[in-house]
Each structure stands twice: as structure tokens, then as C-alpha cells.
Amino acid sequence: MRVLIVEDDKKVAAIVRRGLETEGFGVDVALNGPDGLWMATEGSYDVIVLDIMLPGMNGFKVCANLREAGNWTPILMLTAKDGEYDHAEALDTGADDYLTKPFSFVVLRARLRALLRRTGPSPSVECRVGDLSINPITHRCFRGETEITLTAREFSVLECLMRRAGEIVTKSEILDNVWDFAFDGDPNIVEVYIRHLRRKIDEPFERRAIETIRRAGYRLDPNGG
Amino acid sequence: MRVLIVEDDKKVAAIVRRGLETEGFGVDVALNGPDGLWMATEGSYDVIVLDIMLPGMNGFKVCANLREAGNWTPILMLTAKDGEYDHAEALDTGADDYLTKPFSFVVLRARLRALLRRTGPSPSVECRVGDLSINPITHRCFRGETEITLTAREFSVLECLMRRAGEIVTKSEILDNVWDFAFDGDPNIVEVYIRHLRRKIDEPFERRAIETIRRAGYRLDPNGG
């Protein structure tokens, strides 16, 4: 699966790149409009992530050009919140979906998955670890037969741990994955959500799936606790 | 696996170089900004360790130049604690991760591993010596079938010994590897941790994996004691 990221904010580009590569995607980055257009035309990508505000040529133009040239690679467009540009406009020029900045990596990933699912055979999204299972599409979570209601954030944190079950996940990795790239608050927020999760997925079952490794991070017991 | 270190502090460069080479990395060192940029451009590295404060051209510039040239080799940036420069700035210029000085070698290595994990199937990180085995990804340690719980420091010291099993490792090498390069406390701390380790990995099994070589250092018996 190859992804092209056209984004001039290097920080966003780097984080998205890192995240997607961890997932096994092949990732290329273009830092401006013309480069992006050129790479999209020459290379063969499964999906393109396209910022609107770009040096040289804006995202709408890049998108329109591609579509005119008969290139129908799925495009996920990134729009700023205080939209000088409109979301509808993104879809009008031929984008398949859009995402408002700032966004977190898990949201981006979810959207990409949704896009790819439409086009090709869906990759297995459901995730099981021990008797825990989550499904990012339906956004539901089960422990054994029991359904557990999770909020959006809780779900994201749990997904982050489950996708790397058994491994140490550092707090800053969780922060990078679940929160906005722009998040600048108290990192203690991760501990708070771990607490919420434990209360929901561990305590009622008298298990201990989420382990704390001091000075290192958290680890989800691959056997479910 | 090839690593480029761009760092003008020769002590830090030497320790990092030595450490990574024993891990089987190919290591090149550049002592200033322009050299670093040139080497990064010409050579093909799997990861670059880049100090910010550099003679000739600072790390941000080097990083930005590389990214603009389309070079997306993962970059781990080294920042000073009392940041005249900001960490966020590191990521803004396209670095993939950063590390605050002073740091210990084991932390650096862990970060590098995290960066490299995304590019390909991770190199064999698991480490076995006799019936001892540790896995830095999961942060687990086994003697035979029995899992042993180690704290972060204990784990680091043991890893340090295991990676050079059979060889004599001096106390100051352990100090350099596990503690901050700036650590200025009682070197007796190494003895204390050796004691802790022995209590956990030797005594319960009535073995003696960690040998003392007087006036020289410690050695891990390659057969596990």
C-alpha cells in the first residue's frame, strides 16, 4: 500500500509519515504543490493525502489537475479549521474525503482505512487481543461477550495499545497517536485515560490487561490480563 | 544498518559510535553541520542522529535542507535541556523524534530502534545468552521459562552485559551506557545494581551468570552461569 503525502508543514508530514510507515505503508512526501502533482502523476499510489494550503499550487488545483488527467486515486484532503476554504469545495474538486486540522493520527488512519476499504478489498481492521476486541469501523469494544462503551478518546488509546499488544508503548507515543499534533497540554492526560480504561476494561472483570512499566510506558498483556 | 552521527562533542560521539558499532551498526561521524549535510546527502543511511548545536550550520538547517531535497531518512535530533531551542521546533523542521541532553546510551538506542522499526521488519532485537533472554521491545526478561521482573535501570544494566556476553565490561562502560553522559554521582551505583540483578537472576536459580573480574569489570557467562 503506497501513500503520497502532499503537505508543507514538515512536522505534520513527519508524524503522519512515521505513523503510516509503522503500519506497513510505503510513504512518499512532497512539500509543495507542483512536486506533489508531479509525484502523483508519475508514481502509482493507493491513496493521496493532500493539504490545501501549499506553496506553488494549492491543493484544489493539484486535485483538479489530477482528475482532469484521468487520475482517480482516492484523495483525502486536509483543510484548516477556520476555513478560508470550504469543505464542500474539497469534495467538489474531486476529493473523496476531507479532514479538518488539527487532527490526530488515529483519526487520519481511520479515514484512510475507510477510503481504501471503498476502493479495494478491506484490510482486516478488527483487532483482537486475548478476550478483548475492538472494531474501529463500528467503533465497538467487547471483553468476551460483554460490550463495553468507550468514548472516542478512550477507544483511541485502547486501539493504540492493542495494535502493539505485548510491546511497550511510551506515553509520548500514545500522545502522538491519539491527540492533535498541536496538543500542548498536560501529558498527565494519558494517565487519566489509562485510569478510565482500567475502570472499564479491567476492574469489572477483575483482570489486569494494562500493565504499567515504570519509566518506560504501558503494555497490554497479549493474553488479556 | 547504517547510522550517521552529526555531533561536535567528541566524547558523546565516541560513546555513541562505540555503542552502536558493538550492536552491528555501521557508523559514520560528522563533527560539524556542513560535513553532516554533505554526508547525509551523499551516503545512504538508515537513520541520522543530529545534534542541534553544531559549528558551521545548526541542526535545524541541516534537517530542513535534507527534507527540502526530498531526503526523508529518519532523523533523531539531540536538543539541550535549557532549550534556547525548542523541542517542537525540531519536529517542525522535519525531525522524526528528539532526545534531550543529557541522555544515556540505552535511551538513545531505544529511540533509534523505535525509528527503525517502522522502515522494515525490526532487526532481531531479542537477546539470548544461555537460558537468559531479554526483549527490549516488550521489556521482558526470562530465565528459562520463568519471567523475571526488572526495573528500567536493572534491565538496562543487564542488556548492557548481555550484548557483550563473555567479554569483560568495565564499570565505567556500564556507567556510560546506562546513565546520563553527565552523571556525576557515586560510581558505586553500578555495584548496587549488579547486586540487584544477581538477587533476581542468579540467586533464585542458584547459578552465577554475572562474574566479577576484580580491577577490570564484570562478565556475563555466555553459558548462563
Place this chain on the structure above:
DNA sequence: AAGATCACTTCAGTTCTTCTTCAGGTTCAC
């Protein structure tokens, strides 16, 4: 429009573990 609800976040006090120091004992090489 006011009120209620919910999720998210911040805060501050508490608890707990780990790290480090210290002081005295032991062992070994010379």
C-alpha cells in the same frame, strides 16, 4: 433560551516504586 448531559481536560494531593547514597563489612591481590 435555559438547563442538563456528556466528554474532555486540568489540577493537586496522595501513594507508591525506583533510584541513589551511605556506612560498614568482606574479599582478594599484592
Place this chain on the structure above:
DNA sequence: GTGAACCTGAAGAAGAACTGAAGTGATCTT
């Protein structure tokens, strides 16, 4: 024998993580 090197247990310091409660803003209900 003697001194340096090493070992060891205890204790306190430092630091991480836990936790409940309260504030904030958005959304939904009435």
C-alpha cells in the same frame, strides 16, 4: 597483613504514576 576493590542492607530522596474532583465547552433536551 594491608589496602583497595567490591559487596551489601538499609534508608531516605526523588520521581512516576494514580486518583478524585472540579472546570470547560460542546451538544442535546425540554
